[in-house]
Amino acid sequence: KPETGGARSLLCFSAYAKFSGAPLKVNVIDNTWKGSRGDVPVLTTEDNIVSQPAKILNFLRKQKYNADYELSAKQGADTLAYIALLEEKLLPAVLxxxxxxxxxxFTVTKxxxxSRIPFPLSLILPGRMSKGALNRILLTRGVPPLYHLRExxxxxxxxxxxxLNLLSNRLGTSQFFFGDTPSTLDAYVFGYLAPLYKVRFPKVQLQEHLKQLFxxxxxxxxxxxxxxxxxLGDG
Incomplete structure (x- = not known):
């Protein structure tokens, strides 16, 4: 599916739940205003409602669903560093x-x-999301000496x-980033890469680079x- 913050977060969260063995049922909600504000995914249990991926993952860990229990302290620190790298270096180009x-x-995302938003929101929200993505890119990266959008x-x-090159080098020939067992970092990387890898775009600059990293x-x-x-390419 095309990338939104919610879609990326849901993939990350779903992957972590599967890695840790947490029982999870995904329900698609028809509340697009929530999605446009970035309030999805939301984890609902009998006693709790938790939003935001980091808080959801922390909640699962407290419930003994921990995909990182075999990691060393250094690997835990590396996880945080790579997640920060994804958000700083990869997210702007994905957006x-x-x-x-x-x-x-115009041909894929919108x-x-x-098609998944009720009228008349379908006329409003895609453009709002596009403007929001551009504003986020410019606010975080449009600083001197990069004054123009093309720069x-x-x-x-x-x-x-x-x-992507750093991630490829770090993964090497291993199945996952810290060996044979998936962890939080694998869930985050998967959430970023899977939509980029599978969605069929007319303009594929970043996708082509990813597909060269076998x-x-x-x-x-x-x-x-x-x-x-x-x-993901079949949906």
Whole structure:
């Protein structure tokens, strides 16, 4: 499915739940205003309602569903560092790919998103999401000496490709980032990479770079086949 903050977070959260063995049922809610504010996914239990991926993961850990129990202190610190790297270096280009690049937005993201929103919100929210993505990119990256949008775009794609290269080098020939057992970092990386890897775009600059990093593609395929039994490109 096309990328939104909620979709990426849901993939991350769903992957972590599967890695840790947490029983999880995903319900699609028809409340697009919540999604537009970034309030999804939400974890609902008999006694609790928890939102935001980090808080959801912490809640699951407290319930003994911990995908990181075998990690060392250094690996735990590395996890936090790589998650910060994803948010700083990869996220701006992912947002641009889905929401700002006009060919991708008008042929893939907007039609998919609008088809799942009731009228008249389908006329309003996709444009609002696109503007929000552009504003986020410019607020975080549009600083001197990058004054013009084209300069910002060139820089965020350079940063994203460098980030993908770092992830590929870190993964190496291992099945997961810390060996044979998936952890929080694997869930986060999967949440970022799987939509980028599987969605069919007309403009594929970042996707083409990802598909040249065969170990990251294998990483996505393995998690999809082992834990999700589906291809995001088929939906």
């Amino acid at each position: 641009h790919t889905f929401w700002v690049e006009s060919d991708n937005y 039609p998919w998103f609008a 910002v775009e060139a820089q965020i794609y350079r940063d994203a490709k460098e980030c 170990n990251l593609c294998r990483f996505c395929d393995d998690i999809l086949n082992s834990y999700f039994r589906l291809s």
